[in-house]
Amino acid sequence: MISMTKNLIIISIFSLLIFSCKQAETKEEVPVEEIEETIMSEEPKIQMVFPESIDKLFEAHGGLDRWNALGHLSFRLNKSRSNESYQLNLQTGKSLVQGSDFIIGDDGEYVWLKEYGKPFKSDVRFYSKFHAYFMMMPFVLADENTVFTRAAAVKYQGTLYPGYRVSFREHHENIPVDEYYIHFNPKTYRMEWLGYTMPKKPGSNENKVLMVRYRDLKVVDGVLLPNSLTWHRYRDGVIGSKTNAVRFSDIELSNDPLATELFEMPEGVKAY
Numbered sequence: 001m002i003s004m005t006k007n008l009i010i011i012s013i014f015s016l017l018i019f020s021c022k023q024a025e026t027k028e029e030v031p032v033e034e035i036e037e038t039i040m041s042e043e044p045k046i047q048m049v050f051p052e053s054i055d056k057l058f059e060a061h062g063g064l065d066r067w068n069a070l071g072h073l074s075f076r077l078n079k080s081r082s083n084e085s086y087q088l089n090l091q092t093g094k095s096l097v098q099g100s101d102f103i104i105g106d107d108g109e110y111v112w113l114k115e116y117g118k119p120f121k122s123d124v125r126f127y128s129k130f131h132a133y134f135m136m137m138p139f140v141l142a143d144e145n146t147v148f149t150r151a152a153a154v155k156y157q158g159t160l161y162p163g164y165r166v167s168f169r170e171h172h173e174n175i176p177v178d179e180y181y182i183h184f185n186p187k188t189y190r191m192e193w194l195g196y197t198m199p200k201k202p203g204s205n206e207n208k209v210l211m212v213r214y215r216d217l218k219v220v221d222g223v224l225l226p227n228s229l230t231w232h233r234y235r236d237g238v239i240g241s242k243t244n245a246v247r248f249s250d251i252e253l254s255n256d257p258l259a260t261e262l263f264e265m266p267e268g269v270k271a272y
Helices: 050-062 064-068 124-136
Strands: 002-011 035-042 072-076 085-091 095-098 102-106 111-115 146-156 159-168 179-182 191-198 209-215 216-221 224-225 228-235 238-254
Touching: 050 159, 050 179, 072 124, 085 124, 095 124, 102 124, 111 124, 124 224, 124 238, 146 179, 146 191, 159 191, 209 238, 216 238, 224 238
Parallel strands: 146 238
Antiparallel strands: 002 035, 072 085, 072 238, 085 095, 095 102, 102 111, 146 159, 159 179, 179 191, 191 209, 209 228, 216 224, 228 238
């Protein structure tokens, strides 16, 4: 939160970790002279430094400056058997998912579930952010907790897509997946494929990687967002045929956040 009390402070600026696009990561410090000035006091912000290719990827999708200025995102998820509406405050992470027979909310403290007759069978915390994360890629990966490591390129119909493995220094309950693979067009730097791991099944020795194609994109308020996503078979670096698809509609972005009351937990619902 921003304090409105003026204080005389000394800002010392240092460069952060510089990630190379090779397997080995290097770290270099560049001293910058101290600047003394009177400013409005606020919480210090961590300057994030990413591999050059990832910086270009963020810019190709509209840029982090534009994304970080946004207040809320809303959209509809159109599945084969049902539709769901999503509303999210981008600065706080509060969210609301409304289906035909359930509502899942995140008020910043609890994830809560309201059911309408039919029991909700999926993991509530996992589901509350799962589809929203696909919509907000790649921007949700711009975090100081994120680690980018060069990954082998994947191949689809003879074309190679370079990429990075994305992991996290610390696990967060609101991150639905612990590991992603982000692959981009080497000419445009647009993200075209997103891989993610699913938990091991009983009797399996490895996590299954699922691959999602980002091809059908449109500009919404200066940011590239998907109109639709397709899931594909994937094995040993080769992407195969399509297995599933979802479509999004009524996509809206705004600089203004939604009212906090929208996400408040009603009485008598299940909290997680």
